[in-house]
Amino acid sequence: MTTVQPTVVSAEAVDVATRGGAGTARRRPRGSRPFRSPQAQELWGWTFVAVPMLLFLTFVIIPVVMAVVLSFTDYAVIGDPEWVGVENYRRILDDPIFWLALRNTVIYTVMFVPLGVLVALGTALLLNRSSRVVNLFRTLFYIPVVASTVATATIWYWLLNPQSGLFNIVLGWFGIDGPAWLYDSKWAMTAIVLMSVWSGFGTNMLIYLGGLQGIPRELYEAVRIDGANAWQSLRHITLPGLSRTTFLISTLLIIGAFQVFDQAYLLTKGGPGNSTLTVVYYIYNQGFGGLKMGYASALSFVLFLIIAVFSILNFRLTSRRQS
Amino acid sequence: MTADAQTYVLRATRPRTPRQRLGTALWFVAVLLISLTTVFPLVWTIVTSLKPEGEILTSSLRIWPDAPTLGNYVRAWTTVPFGRYFFNSTFLAVAGVVLNIFFGSLAGYAFARLRFRGKRVLFGGLLSSLMIPGIVTMVPTFLVLRRFPFAGGNDLFGDGGTGFINSYWAVILPGAAGAFAVFFMRQFFASMPEELAEAARIDGASEFRIFAQIYMPLASAGAAVLGILTFQAGWNSFMWPLIVLSDRSMLTVQVGLAAFKSEHTTDYGPLMAGTVIVSLPVLLIFVLAQRYIIEGVAHIGSK
Structure with a gap:
């Protein structure tokens, strides 16, 4: 129904336009003028955005302000909040578990972000050719993205089974005695990183493929005439041409990596021996396990600052490479 | 697409050197190996789910069970009230889709095509909120929902009850008009011609009618992509439902x-x-x- 209506409206409009001034005045509903006043559009504009903006205010603006205030209180859901000044922040500095969680999170980020960028870039370069089978492989590469983290974690939990899991069976073919993965504090985080890369690279691969389409073909022709080999054209044309895409992807990965929770919660519950306890997991435990909402808010802000610092560092790094 | 097809044809007719052929062969080996790592775990999952208990650990690698059974499905379905969880997840995901398409389109249209005061400030605020890590608002959003006035037994000051916690609203409200949905739809409306609206305005159509009957049908492909992505995200979301829905019958x-x-x-x-x-x-x-889905994701990246 809605698809038919617009043609009716525009047909009327054309009719009106060809018949001229006098006719239109008679046919137009009372009160409306040919060009709506700015005030009317103003009212409509506000009406259109009213509900979304109200929700935005309630669930983004107010929570951000609340987070600041809460972080200076000892609010615990039950009872009234008491102002404690910078006490929460001071406590964070002396909190060994926070530092442990931060260390784990940094280890995760340092492994996950470069690996995530490399795998996405590598697969995109592989699929950046004109052939019909490319579409098939693009779909096959993207499949892990479709499954939820819970489904992925359950599958990987089985893949990483020390005796019967696919990982250690395949490693065994090459004579490697695979580790106990999720039950080994030395390997649990590596397993989580591998799973995260596997389940997420498809999205970034598509973004990279989009970026590759934007590099002019002539540039490749030009360096080929100059006698450049594949590696040289990759270094001097492809990578510089993708620097904006790389910046976008690495920023998204950094922001996501510092907030890693699902994977650790589902695969290892933070164990073994707290080796996969991440900062967000710790915030979750403090806020929703221990109901220490004030402390959890302060922790969130500290994490926010850390993310901001790393994002700026990443920006510096990427923009220097560009120039 | 046609350009791609042309190059394909050109390449196919060009005489190929043994080196090029080797390159193509290696390429196929590489993409097949990667496909194996992305697809095989899923195949293995399905195969394992069809194996009787005795076969799972002893012959875990066998690609087809000796005695395939649906017993695991029966056990999973009967030990866990998956039927109820299915309803919860479907309801929440569909509500998310409907609300995000509706509000995302309304606001996206207004930001793209209508002139009103405060538009740039509002849109700028919305856009910059995309950069705030979700963790910052997690605890306070929980509290906003819990202490929502007159909800779930609460009084005016949000005391006395549990607010929206353990109700569908706790998932629906915070995600009903995501900044992403607004931004995504705005991109579609911004690329459409202004003349259609001018003509309809001369004819006296209201702004809502112009939106609903002229521009919205043109944006329906974009709305479909948004709907699919929103459904996937809603169906797969884990941490927020884990926090706000703890009642057994409310789980996703x-x-x-x-x-x-x-x-x-x-x-x-x-x-x-x-x-x-x-x-x-x-x-x-x-x-x-x-x-x-694939074109939609690629589209997001190009923005």
């Missing part, structure tokens, strides 16, 4: 599967069956609409 399939996993750590058969059950809807949508 994801939270339910996670609980099932921690209670039955070694029952790989029913676990894999549960994983298949939970993944089926999104896999089905992906198979049916994969072109839209």
